Amino acid sequence: MTRLEAARERILATYRDRTKRSRELFEQAGQVLEGGTTRTSVFFAPYPCYVSEGRGARVTDADGNVRVDFVNNFTSLMHGHAWPPIVAAVERQIRRGSAFAAPSELELELGRLIQERLPSMERLRFTSSGSEAVLFALRVARAFTGRRKIAKFEGGFHGSHELAQVSVNPPLDQAGPAETPASVPDSAGIPADWAEDVLIMPFNDLAAVERLVERHVGELAAVIVEPVMGSGGVVAARPEFLTGLRELTARRGILLILDEIISLRVALGGAQARYGVRPDLTTVGKIIAGGFPMAAFGGREDLMALMDPRGGKAAIPQSGTFNGAAVCCAAGIAGYGGITPEVQARIDALGEDLRARANVLFRRLGVPAQAIGVGSLFNLHFTAEPIESYRAVARGDRARGALLALALMNRGVFLASRGMGCISSVMTGAEIDAFLNALEGALVEDLELRGGT
Numbered sequence: 001m002t003r004l005e006a007a008r009e010r011i012l013a014t015y016r017d018r019t020k021r022s023r024e025l026f027e028q029a030g031q032v033l034e035g036g037t038t039r040t041s042v043f044f045a046p047y048p049c050y051v052s053e054g055r056g057a058r059v060t061d062a063d064g065n066v067r068v069d070f071v072n073n074f075t076s077l078m079h080g081h082a083w084p085p086i087v088a089a090v091e092r093q094i095r096r097g098s099a100f101a102a103p104s105e106l107e108l109e110l111g112r113l114i115q116e117r118l119p120s121m122e123r124l125r126f127t128s129s130g131s132e133a134v135l136f137a138l139r140v141a142r143a144f145t146g147r148r149k150i151a152k153f154e155g156g157f158h159g160s161h162e163l164a165q166v167s168v169n170p171p172l173d174q175a176g177p178a179e180t181p182a183s184v185p186d187s188a189g190i191p192a193d194w195a196e197d198v199l200i201m202p203f204n205d206l207a208a209v210e211r212l213v214e215r216h217v218g219e220l221a222a223v224i225v226e227p228v229m230g231s232g233g234v235v236a237a238r239p240e241f242l243t244g245l246r247e248l249t250a251r252r253g254i255l256l257i258l259d260e261i262i263s264l265r266v267a268l269g270g271a272q273a274r275y276g277v278r279p280d281l282t283t284v285g286k287i288i289a290g291g292f293p294m295a296a297f298g299g300r301e302d303l304m305a306l307m308d309p310r311g312g313k314a315a316i317p318q319s320g321t322f323n324g325a326a327v328c329c330a331a332g333i334a335g336y337g338g339i340t341p342e343v344q345a346r347i348d349a350l351g352e353d354l355r356a357r358a359n360v361l362f363r364r365l366g367v368p369a370q371a372i373g374v375g376s377l378f379n380l381h382f383t384a385e386p387i388e389s390y391r392a393v394a395r396g397d398r399a400r401g402a403l404l405a406l407a408l409m410n411r412g413v414f415l416a417s418r419g420m421g422c423i424s425s426v427m428t429g430a431e432i433d434a435f436l437n438a439l440e441g442a443l444v445e446d447l448e449l450r451g452g453t
């Protein structure tokens with residue numbers, strides 16, 4: 001048995017020992033929910049922890065273990081759990097009804113707040129999920145341009161539908177040349193010719209993107225990009241890459257869609273404010289709804305006019321039972337509205353501190369790993385290679401990263417198994433210290449990684 005295998009056995013044994021109730025529940029769930037879960041992204045081996053309560057920066061699992069939560073429902077909780085202003089707003093609203101087959105003033109108020117912070121969203125619409133928001137943004141782009149193809153970046157995640165589930169996490173041996181990546185469906189059930197409608201481009205490589213766009217210029221409706229590739233490893237676009245993309249797409253009459261479902265948290269006005277790029281369409285989600293399920297898409301008025309039902313039939317009808325649900329909007333007004341410039345500056349600084357200290361620790365221990373990210377978003381990667389693209393992430397030791405996340409769980413830190421985390425507004429330096437202590441313990445004692453081995 002290698003040292004790594006021995007470490008894995010120990011870490012798994014501790015995890016199993018401390019999470020017996022979660023294991024029982026997961027076994028029962030296997031008889032009800034396919035694979036024991038209802039969300040692939042929260043599954044990790046050997047089984048995920050059941051959370052019974054979240055309060056502030058911490059979650060308590062079904063066995064009573066308390067952990068500092070750096071996942072925050074995959075970055076959607078800006079204020080941790082059960083933040084009093086959100087609880088109060090939701091309680092107030094739920095007594096008056098949670099959702100109606102009619103608009104409420106709350107959707108207007110939240111819409112205005114989003115529009116004020118992201119002026120490129122001249123008109124917007126709410127959806128129940130980020131996947132839907134992207135689906136509609138792409139449909140608007142296809143309808144407006146009359147073109148079929150869209151371009152996305154290798155490693156970019158835009159939700160669960162057919163046009164998005166292409167080359168999200170392609171095996172490197174199937175991914176094709178770095179400068180002309182193959183379109184690899186990430187899911188069964190996506191016909192090959194649908195995947196061919198999705199041109200895959202390399203992130204942060206403007207010269208390669210220019211060549212690809214020129215080759216497909218008459219066919220492309222839109223380029224969709226996450227300014228910070230979130231689920232792909234929290235890889236930030238270089239500023240000149242995004243401004244170059246804006247210039248290229250505008251010059252070639254192709255729409256630019258910024259998917260800010262994760263990157264909205266990097267500035268009050270999202271990454272588009274931070275980078276100074278005005279897209280044609282934007283999708284936002286996660287933090288806009290205070291922990292409730294809602295997202296939005298919007299952009300140029302002439303594009304969004306396709307959704308206007310006033311002249312008879314909308315060119316693009318958009319329904320959705322819970323679109324703009326009052327209770328989600330109430331939570332959003334409290335939660336998204338509760339992000340002040342001071343809050344933003346504080347979480348950004350804590351994120352900066354966490355990354356800097358984690359990187360000092362990796363260097364001191366001689367561990368070939370790094371913490372990358374922007375503002376309050378971070379990701380740990382087991383690679384010494386500079387990370388600017390999906391392929392650099394994929395060349396890292398992702399199995400070791402997942403093992404580290406499990407070791408951190410044993411030490412009271414909840415981090416996504418792909419190493420992704422974020423800071424919430426209820427965290428202070430104490431939570432960052434807890435993270436760093438757990439990280440050092442996990443690396444040195446659990447993974448025995450001192451000295452670059």
Ligand SMILES: Cc1ncc(COP(=O)(O)O)c(C=O)c1O
Nearest residue numbers: 129130131157158159230261262
């Ligand atoms: C950038 C991005 N786009 C789209 C989505 C899909 O959102 P949802 O999970 O709400 O469908 C996600 C979800 O993580 C995301 O990170």
